[in-house]
Amino acid sequence: MSSSDAPRRPATVIGLGRMGSAIASALLAAGHPTTVWNRSADKAAPLVARGAVAARSAAEAVTAGPLIIVTLADYDAVRAVLGTSAADLAGRSVANLTTGTPEDARSMAAWAAEHGAKYVDGAMMALPETVATADAFFLYSGSREVVENERPLLDVLATTHYLGEDAGVAEVYDLGLLGAGYATLAGFLHALALVDTAGVRPEEFLPHASRWLQGMIAYLPEPAREIESGDYSAPASPVGMNRAGLAALVRVSLAGGIDPGVHVPLWNLLAQREADGHGEDSFSSVFELLKRRP
Numbered sequence: 001m002s003s004s005d006a007p008r009r010p011a012t013v014i015g016l017g018r019m020g021s022a023i024a025s026a027l028l029a030a031g032h033p034t035t036v037w038n039r040s041a042d043k044a045a046p047l048v049a050r051g052a053v054a055a056r057s058a059a060e061a062v063t064a065g066p067l068i069i070v071t072l073a074d075y076d077a078v079r080a081v082l083g084t085s086a087a088d089l090a091g092r093s094v095a096n097l098t099t100g101t102p103e104d105a106r107s108m109a110a111w112a113a114e115h116g117a118k119y120v121d122g123a124m125m126a127l128p129e130t131v132a133t134a135d136a137f138f139l140y141s142g143s144r145e146v147v148e149n150e151r152p153l154l155d156v157l158a159t160t161h162y163l164g165e166d167a168g169v170a171e172v173y174d175l176g177l178l179g180a181g182y183a184t185l186a187g188f189l190h191a192l193a194l195v196d197t198a199g200v201r202p203e204e205f206l207p208h209a210s211r212w213l214q215g216m217i218a219y220l221p222e223p224a225r226e227i228e229s230g231d232y233s234a235p236a237s238p239v240g241m242n243r244a245g246l247a248a249l250v251r252v253s254l255a256g257g258i259d260p261g262v263h264v265p266l267w268n269l270l271a272q273r274e275a276d277g278h279g280e281d282s283f284s285s286v287f288e289l290l291k292r293r294p
Helices: 018-029 041-048 058-062 075-088 102-114 144-157 169-196 202-219 221-229 239-255 264-275 283-290
Strands: 011-014 034-037 067-070 093-096 118-125 137-142 159-162
Touching: 011 018, 011 058, 018 034, 018 041, 018 144, 034 041, 034 058, 058 075, 067 075, 067 144, 075 093, 075 102, 093 102, 093 144, 102 118, 102 137, 102 169, 118 144, 118 169, 137 144, 137 169, 144 159, 169 202, 169 239, 202 221, 221 283, 239 264, 239 283, 264 283
Parallel strands: 011 034, 011 067, 067 093, 093 118, 137 159
Antiparallel strands: 118 137
């Protein structure tokens, strides 16, 4: 039997919201025997029609196979569902893709270990429609064994990135990436409000915003390098210049009746950095005000 003809590894998907359903659908499309369970059983029907097995209870879902993929509302729900058959977790692998905090993940990993389960925490950097496409990537931390053993199955869902044995690290990455994304989206929405005062439609502005943001992405290695080295003395984009630019942005926003609130915190940080005598340092030196103190 060739590797392409080998039986696909089975998996259980607990939680059939938009992401859970997309994950189960991808597994079925790739030929993996898939058991599904959701508190609202009707959500399983489309997947059952495609060949999934609907567990009759959470306990039956937990015991259906060696790998349990969980996408629920929060970590309390994860523990409650897995706890219905905690004694049967021993020897099984849990990939928890529920969004939470690093401490949620570490606590869950400890709980799973107490019951003999191998545990990884995951962050889904994808939309439901991008699951199983080249645009999706999932981050995992926790049990290296789970990721190594299940990588062919996990790679069906998205590109797999393993971040180490600390179960909380994937959530740190997740929240960091979400923060960068939210800040970008908030800035874009503010920009649309600003250009609206000149009668510019969003679709007219979009090509220019896209080109500008691509340039910002290309610039990211520079602040990363400066922060790594701790040397902010040869800036392409100094604090003082950016503080003046943000001051103008806030002023024009207020004059146009637009809330500048998404930009005021950064203006305050730049003003503080300048007041501390670092106006000629790089913009990235704001990191020194944000980072955790010893």
